[in-house]
Amino acid sequence: MRSDAIAVTGIGLVTPAGLTAQDNWAALCQGRSLAAHDPLLSGLPCDFSCQVPPFDAAALFGRSRARRLDRFGHFALIAARAAVIDSHLDPRSWNGERVGVVLGAASNSMQNYNSEFSQLLDGYPSRVSPLALPRSLPDTASGEVALDLGAKGPSFATAAACASGAVALSTARDLLRSGACDIVLAGGSESPLAPMTVACFAQMGAISRRRDQPHLACRPFDAARDGLVLGEGAAVLVLERPTAAKARRAPVKALLRGCGTTTDAHHPIAPHPTGDGAARALRIALKDSGCSPRDIGHINAHGTSTRHNDAAEAAALADVFGPDMPPVTASKSIIGHAIGAAGAIEAAYTILALQHQQVPPTANFAVQDGDHKLDIVSGASRPVTMDTAITCSFGFGGRNSAILLTTP
CATH class of the missing domain: 3.40.47.10 (Thiolase/Chalcone synthase)
Structure with a gap:
């Protein structure tokens, strides 16, 4: 094996299976789909999804930040904070100029676009929120994580459709191997559970139509499969060179x-x-x-x-x-x-x-x-x-x- 592997020292997860790695693992091992009817998708060809459990964004981030971010921004912050804690790092003492953030996102967030488009189409452009654009950009999540944790190195999004989060990890690995960063928070965040997104997937014939039994809808590699079920969430991994992790006696969870x-x-x-x-x-x-x-x-x-x-x-x-x-x-x-x-x-x-x-x-x-x-x-x-x-x-x-x- 190569000797220039990269250490994973922290994991943060926000998914329909829970807001911690422990909850996620427990749900995975139960082996039951978390798909359920979604009131926001009522009337669409697919009216079910896998949703992240409720959380109080205002309590976690403050009312102002919670309001200016869409769900994928909330997910990224929760996952990044958890990953940093898991890695035994303290942003108050690290050299932020050597810390990067790379988060994958397949598209801009559509969560609040319906209401904003309605204002425009109704002839009230002045009522469109000034936050509509900045909170929906693909790189909003990486920028907010950098702001929250004081990461002053490279910070950007990778966009490679459904491979975006994985490409973010390989890009972060290259930043560490090149010496551009000492620590990179890498992963992805997305919440595609907006009516427009779901309608688009339905029109492409990519989404399951099992409205009567949503928990049985997603069945990979099964002969009776008929399409995907949309979910949402985020994962952030803390990546660093093994020598640095060893020097600070960090818990290395795996090697990339x-x-x-x-x-x-x-x-x-x-x-x-x-x-x-x-x-x-x-x-x-x-x-x-x-x-x-x-x-x-x-x-x-x-x-x-x-x-x-x-x-x-x-x-x-x-x-x-x-x-x-x-x-x-x-x-x-x-x-x-x-x-x-x-x-x-x-x-x-x-x-x-x-x-x-x-x-x-x-x-x-x-x-x-x-x-x-x-x-x-x-x-x-x-x-x-x-x-x-x-x-x-x-x-x-x-x-x-x-x-x-x-x-x-």
């Missing part, structure tokens, strides 16, 4: 050893049917880490529960791992698809699986279809002795990312 990023250059939305770009991303991550397919003890799949994406991903995994297929889980079956944050959330989940030496189950999996048979974990968590795992993220435009993680 390999990254692979490719593009299909095939179609604006659909993945390459053979999974060619996805397979190349996996092989690049393996080569980057110095690992072979046989070293991988677990795969956290992208697993959207859509017909074409699952088939392409299954083909890619079969191509790369063949008969040595490790156990596979698909976390979106439980928490839904958090779009730009998904890759970061699933990287955090992969670290938790390494720590607990368990692979959580895939919810709603019954019968696998296609020629490529994966070892899907379902029903209950599976104990696995492993020191290496990989997580996959793919997105519109044929963006593919693979992140390889190992135990310290």
Whole structure:
């Protein structure tokens, strides 16, 4: 393996499974979907989603900051603060000029756009909030985290569709390897649960129509799958060089050893049917880490529960791992698809699986279809002795990312 791995010393999670890493792990191991009817989506072809549990933003951030931010900004702040605490860092004493923030976001936030557009369309442009634009920009979350924690190094968003959070991790790794930063808070944050976003996914035929049984709607790799279920959330990881973590006696949770990023250059939305770009991303991550397919003890799949994406991903995994297929889980079956944050959330989940030496189950999996048979974990968590795992993220435009993680 390469010697220039990057240490993960802190994890912060905000998802439909909870506001702490402990709550998330417990929900994952239960293996039940958290999808439920969503009043904000009433009347749409899909009126259900996976929502983050309630929290008091004003109490956490103050009334002024809570009002000026959309939900994805709230999520990012909660996750970043938790990650920093988990890493035993103190922003009051670090050198902020050497601390960066890289957070993925697939789009601008649509949470408050309906009311703002209504003002404009009704002929009242003067009533449009001056906060409408700054609170919805993709880089708002990274900027607010930098402001909150005094991180004065590079701060920006990565946008690579549903691979955005994973690309943020690989970008942060490069900032550390280059010497541009000593610490990087990296991950993703997104809340796509707005009527316009849901309507768009429905019109593309990408979203499940199981309105009568939302908890059974998301079923990655299952023969009866009919589309994704939208979720929301954030994950922030604290990344630093292992020598720095050792010097301050920080708890190293995992090592980020390999990254692979490719593009299909095939179609604006659909993945390459053979999974060619996805397979190349996996092989690049393996080569980057110095690992072979046989070293991988677990795969956290992208697993959207859509017909074409699952088939392409299954083909890619079969191509790369063949008969040595490790156990596979698909976390979106439980928490839904958090779009730009998904890759970061699933990287955090992969670290938790390494720590607990368990692979959580895939919810709603019954019968696998296609020629490529994966070892899907379902029903209950599976104990696995492993020191290496990989997580996959793919997105519109044929963006593919693979992140390889190992135990310290």
